[in-house]
Amino acid sequence: MQLSSQEQLRYSRHLLLDKIGEAGQLKLKKSHVVIVGCGGLGCPAALYLAASGVGELTLIDADNIELSNLQRQILYKTNHLKRSKVQTAANQLQALNPEIKLNTIENTVENADFSALINTADIVLDCTDNAASRYFINRACWQQQVALVSGAAIRGEGQLMVFNFSEQSSPCYQCVYPDLSEENLNCSNAGVVSPVLGIIGSMQALEAIKLLVDKKSSQQNKLLCFDAWQMSFHQFNLIADEHCKICGKNE
Amino acid sequence: MKITVNGQAIELTQAQPLLKVVEDFGALAPFALAVNGQFVPKSQHQAFVLNEGDMIDILSPVQGG
Numbered sequence: 001m002q003l004s005s006q007e008q009l010r011y012s013r014h015l016l017l018d019k020i021g022e023a024g025q026l027k028l029k030k031s032h033v034v035i036v037g038c039g040g041l042g043c044p045a046a047l048y049l050a051a052s053g054v055g056e057l058t059l060i061d062a063d064n065i066e067l068s069n070l071q072r073q074i075l076y077k078t079n080h081l082k083r084s085k086v087q088t089a090a091n092q093l094q095a096l097n098p099e100i101k102l103n104t105i106e107n108t109v110e111n112a113d114f115s116a117l118i119n120t121a122d123i124v125l126d127c128t129d130n131a132a133s134r135y136f137i138n139r140a141c142w143q144q145q146v147a148l149v150s151g152a153a154i155r156g157e158g159q160l161m162v163f164n165f166s167e168q169s170s171p172c173y174q175c176v177y178p179d180l181s182e183e184n185l186n187c188s189n190a191g192v193v194s195p196v197l198g199i200i201g202s203m204q205a206l207e208a209i210k211l212l213v214d215k216k217s218s219q220q221n222k223l224l225c226f227d228a229w230q231m232s233f234h235q236f237n238l239i240a241d242e243h244c245k246i247c248g249k250n251e
Numbered sequence: 252m253k254i255t256v257n258g259q260a261i262e263l264t265q266a267q268p269l270l271k272v273v274e275d276f277g278a279l280a281p282f283a284l285a286v287n288g289q290f291v292p293k294s295q296h297q298a299f300v301l302n303e304g305d306m307i308d309i310l311s312p313v314q315g316g
């Protein structure tokens with residue numbers, strides 16, 4: 001596989017980088033990233049991965065675009081109201097970068113034949129807004145040993161975790177948050193300051209690129225907590241819980 | 252014994268399990284815990300022994316997107 005002269009130009013600012021270069025750009029071109037959730041996090045993450053030249057993106061979301069989404073879901077315009085999120089997102093992303101392949105699944109992740117889908121994927125981005133989907137995605141990624149980049153945001157807070165399941169010792173999402181209930185807060189009922197989603201979603205795209213180019217990331221096995229009002233980042237080292245009901249060695 | 256919880260100084264008169272300290276502090280489940288920047292898995296919350304100067308962080312889950 002080679003880069004065409006058009007691709008050489010399009011990706012020239014990546015090609016200039018020691019850490020990406022032509023070899024790294026070709027890795028991006030050969031990669032398939034699955035983005036679950038095309039809301040506040042999924043929009044910026046998808047925009048950056050499409051612009052960066054990730055060769056294949058699969059978008060999963062069952063929702064249509066509503067007026068209250070436009071405060072933060074930056075792929076969508078006012079004339080897109082009531083349309084499917086994944087179809088609209090795919091159109092926008094294809095216009096941004098005609099060199100890449102876009103797949104859409106207009107359904108919930110639980111009804112997307114997800115395990116079969118990620119079997120051939122390199123990375124999954126969890127950009128969802130509820131605990132049930134997060135647990136479902138985590139279990140599937142752990143079983144298939146597909147790297148998971150998990151982002152979340154609410155009010156003025158964001159969190160980022162990278163699970164590189166190809167490494168035996170990796171913790172999983174369930175190790176960190178084993179007892180989330182369905183009634184927890186999300187952006188719809190608790191609010192969120194718009195650019196926090198851009199910060200966390202962009203970091204998910206960045207971590208995906210690092211994993212694709214380098215097979216590892218400085219952020220794996222870490223929980224990064226962002227406070228928008230303080231403009232502070234705090235980082236914690238994660239370890240697996242040997243009693244975790246998904247990945248635990250003693251369960 | 253002096254420790255901190257979410258940056259706030261706390262004086263413990265006797266050694267106590269990590270879980271009791273954070274519950275007395277007012278933490279409501281669900282939460283994750285870290286001591287000195289290292290995540291402590293839930294199965295160890297009860298047995299974890301604190302030392303002088305330990306810095307505990309109570310981390311609330313964020314799940315919006």
Ligand SMILES: [Zn+2]
Pocket residue numbers: 171172173174175176240241244245246247248
């Ligand atoms: Zn686990």
